[in-house]
Amino acid sequence: MGIRFLTREEVRDAAIGSLGKTFRELKDKNFNYNNKGTLGQLVERSVFKFANNSRPEPDFADAGIELKLTPYKINRDGTLSAKERLVLCLIDYMNEYKYSFENSCFLHKNKSIELLWYLYDKSKNKLDYIITNEMYISLDDKEFEKDAEIIKSDWTFIINKIIDGKAHELSESDTMYLGACPKGKNSSDKIQQPFNDILAMRRAFCYKVSYMTMLVRKYIAGERIEKIVKKPLKNQTFEEYIVKTVKKYYGKSESQLMKKLRIDTNAKNKFSIIFARMLKIDGDIENTEEFLKANIKVKTIRVENDGKIKESMSFPAFKFEDIINEKWEESYLYDTFENTKFMFVVFRKNDRDEYVFDRVKLWNMPEEVLQGEIKKVWLKTKKIIKSGKIVKSIKNGEKETNFPKLTENKYCHVRPHAKNSRDTYILPVNDKLTGAKEYTKQCFWLNNSYIKSIIEEV
């Protein structure tokens, strides 16, 4: 125990005093930092003179302020991103549901956060990282009023899942800004939940990495970014707000919409432009504040006369080497579905062969699908690459592979995704049948039939 700062001003003065300094410069001589402790502990001890704690009280109990330290990085293209999600506090499945949001443990500890940002740099010793920015995030402040509404609805969503006995089905992508992130040693580190005997993965409340990245871009890089929601949401969710706003365009054909919204383009992404314009956004819809903070990707889906969807949905091609070197929880595929929401913008073909705006739907992959069937497909793919048994047979010069096929799995499959068949990635193990050292780029695809079932859900 040391000095306890009493006021917001004193906390801020100490925080500002640390700006521009490295952790090495800040380190208290008497603090034995053995490189194992966290940088957060170093700052608590050396800048704020108190021992770290994991009590339910905020760090500065008198001022009601929680102290956090978090990294950001400079990307190859010069833009900035948060490096990590901000972990706030463990979710106490057995108790948190007993409270209202206003009285929740989450809010009690995290209503006001004094946030220190340091610049991460892979090439440096971590003691040489520099604290560059200070930020005060208070959900009571006008500045964070709209975020606070969304955070409240996120918290409510998580709590309702616990009350429904579905804590084991929580996923970080369930929510917009406030996530329930994995917080155990691994996915088998599980604990009790109140309304179901199935054990659930340990999870913590966090601000998602997309939310943190948006804070970096807005407050550190000073970017100007369009906002969709201009007035308080009141008791609507973000999705309800979107649906309410675009609903008046349901049933309109592509040409009607383009005329009404004064769009004149033949670009392939015209459906995406149409959707943005419905929400009164001029630029790229994925570059709006809300879509960035919640990491929402727009996918336009075209439904045929007979209700079927012609095409499955592709994702970036994977490197064969990456797959065999990654663990499931570290894989690109897991990360994509655990952390991305999708805004499906559905167009349906009518009798006159025109695509008519049908509906929008916000979706994220259910945790049990991700940890079940999707993981299976990924593991099978990994096994095939590792054993070099990629090509199954060659007929008329066309190769058939052993990769998981559309018909094999209800949710996803593996197929080529390349410029042409000569567009390849290196194989870590040569192909047994052909001796090939490289193979046509492939990716994971979501089955068209699965997409169909998603957009048919009410």
Add this chain to the structure above:
DNA sequence: GCATGATCATGC
């Protein structure tokens, strides 16, 4: 008509 392999189009 569908599954699977193959490829196109756009933007950076």
Add this chain to the structure above:
DNA sequence: GCATGATCATGC
């Protein structure tokens, strides 16, 4: 030149 989102082509 390549990554990414999207779509085509062929054989069963």
